[in-house]
Amino acid sequence: MWLGLDIGTSGSRALLVDSKGQVRHAFTAPHQEMAMARPLWAEQDPADWWKAAQAAIRGVLKLASVDGSVVRGVGLSGQMHGLIILDEHNQVIRPSLIWCDQRSQAQVDSIDATIGRRKILEYTANPVLTGFTLPKLLWVRDCEPQNFARVRKMLLPKDYVRFQLTGEFATDVSDASGTSLFDVVNRRWSAGMVSGLGLDSSILPTAYESSAVTGKISREAAAATGLKEGTPVVGGAGDQAASAIGNGIVAPGNVSCTVGTSGVVFAYLQKPAYDPAGRVHTFCHAVPGAWHVMGVTQGAGLSFQWFRNRLAPGAEYDDLTAEAIMAPAGAQGLFWLPYLMGERTPHLDALARGAWVGLTAKHNRSDLIRSILEGVSYSLRDCLEIIEGMGAPVTLVRLSGGGAGSPFWHQLFADIFDKRVVTLETKEGSAYGAALLAVVGTGEYSSAQELCQVALHEAASKTPDAAVAAFYSRGYEIFRSLYPALKPTYQAIASLDAPAKA
Numbered sequence: 001m002w003l004g005l006d007i008g009t010s011g012s013r014a015l016l017v018d019s020k021g022q023v024r025h026a027f028t029a030p031h032q033e034m035a036m037a038r039p040l041w042a043e044q045d046p047a048d049w050w051k052a053a054q055a056a057i058r059g060v061l062k063l064a065s066v067d068g069s070v071v072r073g074v075g076l077s078g079q080m081h082g083l084i085i086l087d088e089h090n091q092v093i094r095p096s097l098i099w100c101d102q103r104s105q106a107q108v109d110s111i112d113a114t115i116g117r118r119k120i121l122e123y124t125a126n127p128v129l130t131g132f133t134l135p136k137l138l139w140v141r142d143c144e145p146q147n148f149a150r151v152r153k154m155l156l157p158k159d160y161v162r163f164q165l166t167g168e169f170a171t172d173v174s175d176a177s178g179t180s181l182f183d184v185v186n187r188r189w190s191a192g193m194v195s196g197l198g199l200d201s202s203i204l205p206t207a208y209e210s211s212a213v214t215g216k217i218s219r220e221a222a223a224a225t226g227l228k229e230g231t232p233v234v235g236g237a238g239d240q241a242a243s244a245i246g247n248g249i250v251a252p253g254n255v256s257c258t259v260g261t262s263g264v265v266f267a268y269l270q271k272p273a274y275d276p277a278g279r280v281h282t283f284c285h286a287v288p289g290a291w292h293v294m295g296v297t298q299g300a301g302l303s304f305q306w307f308r309n310r311l312a313p314g315a316e317y318d319d320l321t322a323e324a325i326m327a328p329a330g331a332q333g334l335f336w337l338p339y340l341m342g343e344r345t346p347h348l349d350a351l352a353r354g355a356w357v358g359l360t361a362k363h364n365r366s367d368l369i370r371s372i373l374e375g376v377s378y379s380l381r382d383c384l385e386i387i388e389g390m391g392a393p394v395t396l397v398r399l400s401g402g403g404a405g406s407p408f409w410h411q412l413f414a415d416i417f418d419k420r421v422v423t424l425e426t427k428e429g430s431a432y433g434a435a436l437l438a439v440v441g442t443g444e445y446s447s448a449q450e451l452c453q454v455a456l457h458e459a460a461s462k463t464p465d466a467a468v469a470a471f472y473s474r475g476y477e478i479f480r481s482l483y484p485a486l487k488p489t490y491q492a493i494a495s496l497d498a499p500a501k502a
Helices: 046-064 105-115 117-124 133-143 157-166 173-179 191-196 219-225 239-246 300-311 317-326 365-389 407-417 430-441 448-455 466-494
Strands: 002-007 011-017 023-030 074-078 084-086 153-155 170-172 206-208 213-216 232-234 253-259 263-269 281-284 291-297 335-337 355-357 394-401 421-424 458-462
Touching: 002 046, 002 157, 002 239, 002 430, 011 046, 011 430, 023 046, 046 157, 046 219, 074 157, 074 239, 074 430, 084 157, 105 117, 105 133, 105 191, 117 191, 133 173, 153 157, 157 170, 157 213, 157 219, 157 232, 170 173, 170 213, 173 206, 173 239, 173 281, 232 430, 239 253, 239 263, 239 291, 239 394, 239 430, 253 365, 253 407, 263 365, 263 394, 291 365, 300 317, 300 365, 317 365, 317 407, 335 365, 335 466, 355 466, 365 394, 365 407, 365 466, 394 407, 407 421, 407 458, 407 466, 430 448
Parallel strands: 002 074, 074 232, 170 206, 253 394, 394 421
Antiparallel strands: 002 011, 011 023, 084 153, 213 232, 253 263, 263 291, 281 291, 335 355, 421 458
């Protein structure tokens, strides 16, 4: 068997697959909720990830009634863009600024001014965004110089867990692509970005292809996790590239839509291409010699989670979805903007805020819930429209993550996208893709494409209802009009200072 481990935002998930890529057992250990000391700030403790990773690995081995000797390889995945900095003793210097942290706009502006936006696209194939790793590092340099002076290594979330497992400082090309320090076209760290900003390249981990072996389980990690010492650990992938492997997005034509805390629309590219406006990201694929383009909605599943945690504590998601079904399509004219943590695609606006627009005294809780599901789906259609506009073929959309388990949301995506949307028998996400990469990396198959042909099978398919799709196309045009109307208000809100307390 092979083990995949995903270091997500809300938890670490471990699963075991067999040589046919079939999931045998899975176990999730929760993380502590992200700390948000200020609006649009978000931090997590890397020690909590490692604790949860140990619990997830031990949990899945116990469920399977096996010991670590049966695991032939380990693949890693995780939330992208988070900044982990280590000192000369390899100790974490401060909590991680994670993917949805938006505090670094001043640093983005400084990077643009220092390097130049055209040069940045030449060096990295992407604009610099507040969510990426580099501006977070420079925020530490500018705002916590005593911490920056101690930095000896910089890692991404899954790669911190790799370090704990193997003692190696390594990453993979897909995850490195989201740092703003990586030459995506040539699949290596960007000397132009590093030298242009006066950074020390020695802090960067070695970047590998996703199925390459990057290290082996150490004696200490074996004792902590139950895995066997010497078990190979492959490069793995950032969560979205790993999910794409698990969804079979390994050739042109198929597109995936993954709904987790964030939401991502992902398409395979045979050669690098990028949106001149930078509204979507062009990164290295987990398939060697391939690339991908993806659009990101920051507050996809986060919107539903926020509603449940703040307004319906203790409710089950399935029960809330059942309430949404009771509301009519369009939620009686109510629109949800899912910008709870700013937004990437298509707005690139760290100041954007969530909002209900069209609320009346007639609306009830079922309308609120349905509007959230529709608003997230509209936002993900923003991503799909840009990707199609770049020339990426879209024959169907493969749905995974939170939306894949709901027949209602499955049909909603088909109607709002106006595309055939399918789910696979295996509805696992990033951890599954990481496990498949481990299967390939240890030589069981020659490529991810070969393994996906064996492992993946379609489970359900939804086609759009023509009348409903036409209704939602009109609704989508209204949705698209709301952000431009509210943008000046978002900027005014950001500059509004509360009076000092007496």
